Amino acid sequence: MRFPSVRLLAAGLGTAIVAIVLVAGLLAPWITPYDPFITNLDARMIPPSFMEGGRPENFLGTDQLGRDYFSRLIYGARISMLIGIATVITSGLIGITLGVLGGFFGGRVDDVVMFAITCRLSIPLILVALAVVGLVGSSLTVVVLTLGLLLWDRFAVVARSTTMQVRNLDYVAAAWAAGCSQAHILLREVLPNIIHHLVIVATLEMALAILLEAALSFLGLGVPPPLPSWGLMIAEAKEYMFFSPWVIMVPGISLFVLVLGINFMGDGLRDMLGAQRDV
Amino acid sequence: MTPAIEVRNVEKVFRQGTGMFSAPRFVRAVDGVSFSVPPGGCFGIVGESGCGKSTLARLILGLHPATGGDILVDGRKLSGMHRRERAKLIQPVFQDPFSSLNPRRTVADIVGMPLAAQGVGEAERTKRVNEMLARVGLTAEQGGRLPAQLSGGQRQRVAIARALVLRPRIVVCDEPTSALDVSVQAQILNLLAELRRDLGLTLVFISHNLAVVEHICDEVAVMYLGRVVERAETDDLFRRPAHPYTRALLASVLTPEPGLGIPDVGLGDSYPDPANVPPGCRFHPRCPVAQDSCRSVQQAARAVHGRSVECMLAESL
Numbered sequence: 034m035r036f037p038s039v040r041l042l043a044a045g046l047g048t049a050i051v052a053i054v055l056v057a058g059l060l061a062p063w064i065t066p067y068d069p070f071i072t073n074l075d076a077r078m079i080p081p082s083f084m085e086g087g088r089p090e091n092f093l094g095t096d097q098l099g100r101d102y103f104s105r106l107i108y109g110a111r112i113s114m115l116i117g118i119a120t121v122i123t124s125g126l127i128g129i130t131l132g133v134l135g136g137f138f139g140g141r142v143d144d145v146v147m148f149a150i151t152c153r154l155s156i157p158l159i160l161v162a163l164a165v166v167g168l169v170g171s172s173l174t175v176v177v178l179t180l181g182l183l184l185w186d187r188f189a190v191v192a193r194s195t196t197m198q199v200r201n202l203d204y205v206a207a208a209w210a211a212g213c214s215q216a217h218i219l220l221r222e223v224l225p226n227i228i229h230h231l232v233i234v235a236t237l238e239m240a241l242a243i244l245l246e247a248a249l250s251f252l253g254l255g256v257p258p259p260l261p262s263w264g265l266m267i268a269e270a271k272e273y274m275f276f277s278p279w280v281i282m283v284p285g286i287s288l289f290v291l292v293l294g295i296n297f298m299g300d301g302l303r304d305m306l307g308a309q310r311d312v
Numbered sequence: 313m314t315p316a317i318e319v320r321n322v323e324k325v326f327r328q329g330t331g332m333f334s335a336p337r338f339v340r341a342v343d344g345v346s347f348s349v350p351p352g353g354c355f356g357i358v359g360e361s362g363c364g365k366s367t368l369a370r371l372i373l374g375l376h377p378a379t380g381g382d383i384l385v386d387g388r389k390l391s392g393m394h395r396r397e398r399a400k401l402i403q404p405v406f407q408d409p410f411s412s413l414n415p416r417r418t419v420a421d422i423v424g425m426p427l428a429a430q431g432v433g434e435a436e437r438t439k440r441v442n443e444m445l446a447r448v449g450l451t452a453e454q455g456g457r458l459p460a461q462l463s464g465g466q467r468q469r470v471a472i473a474r475a476l477v478l479r480p481r482i483v484v485c486d487e488p489t490s491a492l493d494v495s496v497q498a499q500i501l502n503l504l505a506e507l508r509r510d511l512g513l514t515l516v517f518i519s520h521n522l523a524v525v526e527h528i529c530d531e532v533a534v535m536y537l538g539r540v541v542e543r544a545e546t547d548d549l550f551r552r553p554a555h556p557y558t559r560a561l562l563a564s565v566l567t568p569e570p571g572l573g574i575p576d577v578g579l580g581d582s583y584p585d586p587a588n589v590p591p592g593c594r595f596h597p598r599c600p601v602a603q604d605s606c607r608s609v610q611q612a613a614r615a616v617h618g619r620s621v622e623c624m625l626a627e628s629l
């Protein structure tokens with residue numbers, strides 16, 4: 034069959050992309066040829082080595098301050114992955130806890146959870162980021178906290194609805210009848226049977242967080258310069274894009290490929306975990 | 313002798329439609345049910361879908377709190393009992409072995425769960441789980457598998473092993489065979505009968521399959537819209553049904569005779585609605601022999617021909 038193999042290929046490709054970016058980010062200090070912060074005003078806006086006017090020392094050229102673009106890109110991967118993972122962990126903990134409790138206990142607890150979700154959905158993210166940056170200034174921690182404390186709504190909605198389905202199944206009733214504690218039922222009977230839905234939400238949220246970080250940094254509300262974030266690189270490059278298009282294309286394409294890879298990986302995980310359930 | 317389980321006037325009212333502006337509706341799913349089962353006995357509860365028999369099972373198991381009445385095991389009230397205490401007395405076997413086993417845990421884990429909840433140690437647990445698996449006809453090797461790797465009949469054996477691993481006094485079987493192939497049903501029924509004999513279990517057996525109930529139960533209650541309309545020894549009930557609903561139910565059993573078609577039971581097409589119970593005798597809209605008085609007077613349970621019947625016309629039928 035051709036169709037499933039294409040999907041498998043996409044999933045493999047996505048996982049490979051995510052793995053490469055993750056490893057590159059982790060090993061950044063050891064695999065980058067130059068320090069990403071060192072400027073060299075004699076060597077500004079040098080094109081990548083495979084383009085005309087490029088030079089072999091700078092594989093992807095240099096930026097407007099003469100910093101090595103390849104080194105900055107690798108360090109940017111570190112920031113993107115850090116933001117993606119930290120945001121998913123923070124928002125996942127909040128959203129899953131709220132959603133599972135609401136779905137499991139129903140009634141008043143569920144009313145409170147639904148109210149919290151509705152409140153969250155009515156808060157525009159960019160506006161909050163603007164207010165927070167205005168109040169405490171921009172930093173990596175502020176970005177992670179802002180995104181992590183705001184992106185839990187989808188986790189909560191999915192955790193709540195899947196918990197509602199699972200809690201009425203007979204194996205949960207059997208666990209009650211067996212004298213299991215509430216904590217046992219939540220952690221051992223309910224959670225393992227909804228976790229595969231949540232893993233997929235996690236990949237979607239991770240891609241979203243990385244894109245949002247880029248958007249916030251582009252607007253000057255995210256990671257402060259001179260930290261090499263991909264969004265910031267795009268923002269700094271936009272003034273030079275007409276004469277040196279590669280300065281905006283390198284981080285732009287990297288961002289696109291990473292987000293695509295995460296989504297492919299999520300699709301693959303969904304197929305895999307879904308199939309395992311129905312064996 | 314103290315009955316193994318005694319159900320006294322139990323009722324369950326569900327609140328429905330909790331919209332902010334609409335008045336809530338109350339559904340009386342179980343309405344004053346009483347019966348008792350002697351130790352080692354098997355009590356059958358039959359009735360069509362929606363008559364409240366599964367709700368009754370859940371009340372007996374303590375999964376829902378009853379709105380009224382008492383359930384006593386060996387003379388002790390179940391309500392207010394600690395969950396671990398209750399688990400040692402009474403255990404369930406559910407209808408669908410595909411939803412009653414956690415798909416993410418191994419068979420040994422599932423069967424050992426009630427023991428783990430009681431705080432039984434790992435070594436002791438493994439020993440008792442393997443004993444129990446052997447008892448229901450499964451191997452220790454199958455204990456390492458996931459439910460998805462077993463057949464329906466094997467899964468139901470796992471569910472039975474889980475119910476019996478604590479050696480409970482009472483097992484509530486909620487349609488334990490209706491999700492299984494006919495060929496497997498007999499195996500599971502024989503297994504239950506054998507375990508009941510060997511372990512001295514008391515069974516509460518809920519089913520819509522009359523043949524199964526006739527085969528396994530000593531005494532049967534027929535439920536209609538939340539009430540027990542007739543209760544009798546199995547032989548009496550099947551030989552001489554006294555309530556018109558029991559008669560209709562027995563007449564509705566399909567025969568293996570080809571060409572006879574689906575029997576006409578004289579009940580009409582309407583289904584009973586538990587949210588809207590008719591006044592008087594709740595069976596009167598469908599009763600083939602209903603009289604005017606049936607529409608206004610609710611007949612209480614009374615003894616007729618050595619059984620309990622809720623029909624004022626029982627003698628004349």
